[in-house]
Amino acid sequence: MDRVSHEAAVVVITPYLHFDxxxxxxxxxxxxxxxxxxxxxxxxxxxxxxxxxxxxxALRNVRSVTPLLPRRRRIIHHVxxxxxxxxxxxxxxSASAIYxxxxxxxxxxxxxxxxxxxxSPQLPRVSVHVRELGYWxxxxxxxxxxxxxxxxxxxxxxxxxxxxxxxxLQLEGCVIDEYCDTEEVLxxxxxxxxxxxxxxxxxxxxxxxxxxxEWRKGPDLxxxxxxxxxxxxxxxxxxxxVGGGDAMNRxxxxxxxxxxxxxxMVLLTGxxxxxxxxxxxxxxxLLSSREEPFGAVCLETAMLDIPSLCFAGCAGAExxxxxxxxxxxxxxxxATMAEATKALLEDESGRRNxxx
Numbered sequence: 227m228d229r230v231s232h233e234a235a236v237v238v239i240t241p242y243l244h245f246d247x248x249x250x251x252x253x254x255x256x257x258x259x260x261x262x263x264x265x266x267x268x269x270x271x272x273x274x275x276x277x278x279x280x281x282x283x284a285l286r287n288v289r290s291v292t293p294l295l296p297r298r299r300r301i302i303h304h305v306x307x308x309x310x311x312x313x314x315x316x317x318x319x320s321a322s323a324i325y326x327x328x329x330x331x332x333x334x335x336x337x338x339x340x341x342x343x344x345x346s347p348q349l350p351r352v353s354v355h356v357r358e359l360g361y362w363x364x365x366x367x368x369x370x371x372x373x374x375x376x377x378x379x380x381x382x383x384x385x386x387x388x389x390x391x392x393x394x395l396q397l398e399g400c401v402i403d404e405y406c407d408t409e410e411v412l413x414x415x416x417x418x419x420x421x422x423x424x425x426x427x428x429x430x431x432x433x434x435x436x437x438x439x440e441w442r443k444g445p446d447l448x449x450x451x452x453x454x455x456x457x458x459x460x461x462x463x464x465x466x467x468v469g470g471g472d473a474m475n476r477x478x479x480x481x482x483x484x485x486x487x488x489x490x491m492v493l494l495t496g497x498x499x500x501x502x503x504x505x506x507x508x509x510x511x512l513l514s515s516r517e518e519p520f521g522a523v524c525l526e527t528a529m530l531d532i533p534s535l536c537f538a539g540c541a542g543a544e545x546x547x548x549x550x551x552x553x554x555x556x557x558x559x560x561a562t563m564a565e566a567t568k569a570l571l572e573d574e575s576g577r578r579n580x581x582x
Contacts, residue, residue: 235322236324237269237271238325239327240328241328243274243276245276247438248357251404260286268287277499315343319350324351329362329368333368333372336376353377354373354380379399381400404521406529417506424495433463433510433511434467434504434510435448435469439479443516444515445467446479448465448492450560453488454560464491465491505523505530505532510534512535512563512567513540514563519542533551534550536554537555540558
């Protein structure tokens with residue numbers, strides 16, 4: 227395959243190459259650039275390997291995909307020789323720009339320049355795309371000083387993310403709302419992959435959620451809402467979570483589901499390379515997150531005519547959900563969310579109007 231070849235490339239730094247939200251958003255951005263900015267070429271540096279690597283390398287504008295070691299080990303140990311270290315430093319210095327796909331990407335850059343002994347004035351302009359709220363910013367170890375030292379431009383993916391940066395780190399930046407691949411999503415309208423794959427009866431309603439199984443996504447809240455509907459609805463829906471997580475988080479949720487007697491009500495599908503045909507089976511999309519910087523899946527399910535629900539103050543897509551006819555629950559309370567979900571499930575015409 228003929229690749230774009232330029233001496234100076236945009237260096238992209240991302241922690242993951244999994245089929246998670248930020249990694250897929252990066253892939254879609256690079257694919258968009260391939261089609262519309264033929265003058266740009268990208269070198270991708272990442273911390274953890276993942277299945278998205280081959281997709282990135284298939285893009286003509288991606289020149290290289292190079293791994294870094296996990297944060298617990300000095301990144302310099304991954305540089306096999308002094309010559310390689312000099313080449314890595316030269317790549318950063320000669321880049322036309324550096325783009326950190328997330329705050330965790332900024333932490334990767336900070337570790338890398340410290341390991342290589344590069345000072346910030348030696349770097350090109352650095353843009354940091356903030357797709358995290360308090361939980362991941364705190365966990366990453368990135369500080370206000372990290373931004374001041376390395377970031378020339380800060381991009382927030384929602385007004386909620388920008389507000390959190392102002393409040394927690396006293397940082398300002400521009401806001402660019404998240405996006406989705408409209409053509410790719412619309413291809414799957416009318417599909418029913420979830421029911422087909424897991425033998426779910428056509429008449430059974432499905433409440434869907436998507437994302438990594440972790441605290442901020444509210445999988446425990448998802449179970450509490452399911453338990454409430456198990457006791458208040460004659461024919462309770464199936465609660466389906468499309469997405470994966472580490473083994474311990476999944477074990478905790480599966481264990482709680484069994485203890486709560488919800489084995490027949492809760493389905494964890496595991497990660498899916500293409501989640502859209504699974505989303506198309508949802509009757510409603512329940513964003514159970516405590517912290518959701520934006521929630522691009524709300525855009526995707528809306529294009530599939532599926533209405534969304536979320537907790538107030540927890541999702542950057544809250545205003546979109548309100549404008550699109552979804553439901554924003556003002557109280558951060560699983561029982562209140564369960565009642566709102568029940569009302570939407572029992573109102574077929576209202577649900578259809580909300581989805582459209």
